[in-house]
Amino acid sequence: xxxxxxxxxxxxxxxxxxxxxxxxxxxxxxxxxxxxxxxxxxxxxxxxxxxxxxxxxxxxxxxxxxxxxxxxxxxxxxxxxxxxx
Numbered sequence: 836x837x838x839x840x841x842x843x844x845x846x847x848x849x850x851x852x853x854x855x856x857x858x859x860x861x862x863x864x865x866x867x868x869x870x871x872x873x874x875x876x877x878x879x880x881x882x883x884x885x886x887x888x889x890x891x892x893x894x895x896x897x898x899x900x901x902x903x904x905x906x907x908x909x910x911x912x913x914x915x916x917x918x919x920x
Contacts, residue, residue, distance in 0.1 A: 838871035840864055840880040848874065 845860045850870050858864060858874070863883055866874075874880035 836868050837865050838868055839883040839885065840866060840871050840874060841883050842874070842880050844879050846874065846879045 841863045842858045842860050845858065847855050847857050848866075848870055849855045850867050858880070871880065871882065875882060
């Protein structure tokens with residue numbers, strides 16, 4: 836498995852015991868659990884917990900009218916008189 840970590844200070848480390856890499860403060864890395872736990876235990880890194888972004892529903896009043904809906908036209912004086920009866 837692997838973990839995403841954010842480095843709190845710069846430090847060298849090796850995932851495979853052969854190759855040494857420099858991990859820089861402020862940067863995020865995905866590393867194996869063993870190296871991640873080592874860095875976390877000496878407070879050189881903290882685990883990054885991914886959270887899903889919540890979707891905010893759009894305001895329905897701001898939505899555009901459906902295409903099949905006709906636009907309202909101003910009533911003529913004749914139409915106004917008819918509607919008043």
